[in-house]
Amino acid sequence: MNVIGAVKAYVEKITDETEPGMKVLLMDKETTSIISMVYSQSEIQQKEVFLLERIDSPNYANSTGLRYLKCLALLRPTQQNVELLCTELRNPKYGAYYIYFTNIIAKADIKLLAEHDEQEVVKEVCEVYMDYLAVNPHLFSIGIPYCLERLSWNQNALQRTVQGLVSLLLSIKKSPIIRFQSNSKLAKELGSRIEDVMNKESSLFSFGPLGHSLLLILDRRDDPITPLLNQWTYQAMVHELLTINNNRVNLSNIPGVSKELLEVVLSAEQDAFYAKNVFMNYGEIGQNIKQLMDQFQAKAKSHQKIESISDMKNFVESYPQFKKLSGNVTKHVTIVGELSSMVNKYQLLDVSEVEQEISSQNDHSTHLSEVKKLIQNEKIRHSDAVKLVMLYALRYQSHTSNETYNLIELLKKRAVPDPLLKNIIYLLEYAGSHARQSNLFDVEDAVKITKRFFKGLSGVDNVYTQHKPLLHDTLEDIVKGRFKDNLYPVVNNHSSGLRAQDVVVFIIGGATYEESLTVHSLNKNYANFNILLGGTTIHNSKSFLEEIENAFKGEDMRLRKHTRHLRNIRFD
Template structure:
């Protein structure tokens, strides 16, 4: 189950099925993101694609077009896109149109398009199921920054999520058993809506003999700790500290950054160094960057001797690779340099040590003192100070000596923003013990911690890698065939004694790169017996997760946090 390979195969098929010759690729905002996640612009242009256009761009509406070019159309089947395409076909800019929709399209919409194709320029209409963002081979996102409002599904986000998951299933040719987290209405509703589509479109899902597959729908609220923690593997760390948006990282705010480095692309498909180091931890990244620099310097030196025509020819042939390598060196040195600067500037090693201890151990008095000390440290960022209080509030919510009030008072005294203060309350209302099905802080933790110290990642002191997401335990239960039906009920009547080979896990409220690492490690150990694919409404870092929490808690009555509400909002 490789979502990047699935999307790439559709793009290749799209290009191969049209007639040879120069083409235009016409997309919308979302399908542009879908394709850019797996292909760079130069790679697309190598497939005889002369122009990339956006149907929703005002500039495109006013352009004249080139009738001798063929047009590959890749759009989401929305009403807005259908209307725009009708206008396009009534006055076609190009000689022939090959139309591909990213998901199931209604027969009525195809009829409307046919009626507008008065000049008979449409050569083909097909459904190519790539209505999601393929982030890593085992990770996909629907691309929704938030999905809940006032404690319930935002209706448009629910519809978009159903469409995204359905397209994942179709692209991978899976018709799975659906299970969901029992205490989550959001998971149940999503599961039911997907099941309705599977039944309605049963002919599309009749894949014949298929491996046993399961779609397991989980709620972000069951594990609020994971998205709050600082991260120490390359991809996760970049997202936490700099933010990755559709494989792009904005560095324009970095002091003294060269113009060409103001935005960089981090794509494992187009960047071998990134592919090799995506799950490497911070300690190992320094060694990897040094090796990349040495490799570059060796190649740079070898090209200084050009004494003959043959030397020139060899140089020219090697130059594109040389240029690419030099760009890669500069990019990763810049990114890792900025990460290193932020780690030192904001005391992130000290912050992370306390975060990890709170998430993995129980020592109320020591944790309280450590948090107070860091709140009073001027080098620590406001968001890190507030997150420490949130982690404390979650772990010690029911502790007899809970002192979250004094910690919030210290945050107020420090001058932390009202938004962060409110989120210390929101997080408990959103994902406190009343909202969780799993026990985040079970009594087996001491045993697990001992194992983690032994099995921890090399290169970074194990103190920074103690935490394991709840998803880790869930996967262990699946392997043992012990996923309890009362905790994860079935939708529909597909039972198979709980034994599955292909497992698609979807997290309502967003997945994280730490969970992606968990799945990657699990697949390495258990493939081909088990193959896990992870998806989420979005891929969170701590800042985006807190926006999700804030949106979900708007207009929700605070029934579980009245005891700390006054100290926050007075």
């Protein structure tokens, strides 16, 4: 089960099975993102694709076509896209159309397209199941930043999530048993909707008997800790500090950055260094950047020694690779340099150490003292100070000496904006102990704190990495046969069948790159199991808090019994 491989296979089918000749690839906003996650523009153009167009662009509607080109239309089967295609087919810009929908298309829509194809330019209409974003081989996203309204499903987000998961299952050819987190109405509703589609489209899901694969639907509210923590592996760290948006990172805020680096692509499919270092920790990245620099300097020196026609020929042949290496070195040195600068400037190692201790140990007085100390440190960012209070509030929500109120007062003294302060209460409403099925703070099972000493470049210090996401224990229970039916029942009480070895885990409310690392590690350690992870989106702490805030949009600041110790807080 490899989602990048699945999407690539469909793209190869689309580009290879049409007649030879120059083609135009016609996409919408979402399919453009789907393709760009796995292919660069130059790679697509190598498949005889002469032009890339957006059907939903105003400029496209006014453009003139090239009738000698074949059009490969790769679109989501939305009402808007069907209407745009009907308009296109009434006055076709191209000589022939091969239409590919990324999900199940209604027969009525196909009939509508046929009625508008008066010039008979449509040669083929197919379904290719790639209605999701393939992030890593084992990680996918639906690309929905906010999926809740007042802690219930936003209906558009629910429909899009159902479509994305149905497409995912069809692309990896699985007809799974569906289990859901028992205390989550969101998970149960999503599971039921997916099962309804599987029953309705049973001919598409005839991949063998049920029970050999599992779709496990979880709720982000069960583990609010993981998205709040600072990260120390390359991909996760870049997302937390700089933000990765569909494999792109905006570096325009870095002083003095060159025009070529205002936005860079981080794709393991297109970047060997990134592929090697995606899951490496901060110290190892420093070492590997140094090696990359040494490799580049050695090649640069060899290119300086052009003394013969043969040398010139070798230089010309190797120059594209040399230029690519040069760009890669510059990109990663810039990124790692900025990460290092932010870690030092905002004292993130100190922040992370306290975060990790709160998430892994039960020591109220020590944690309270450390959080107060960091709140009073002016070098700590407002956002990090607030996250520390959030972690404290979650862990010690029921503690008799809970001081969340006093910590919020300290935050107000350092002029933390009200929206950030409100997020503390939103978080407790969203994922306090009343909302969680699992015990996040089981002291007996807590991992004892350990320091990992990372040796590398100067300035790469020790970091704490002892936190394990709740997902780690859940998946270990699956692979070791300890899974509890009462906590994760089967949709519609069907028989659970055989013990599944192919597992798709989906997190409503977003997955994280730390959880992606967990899945990657388990796939390596348990060769007989194949695990995929997906989420409505891929969160860093900023986007996670934005999602929580959005889930309460329009709600009064009602404080229920689980936030009674915060009743006296007033916001301007």
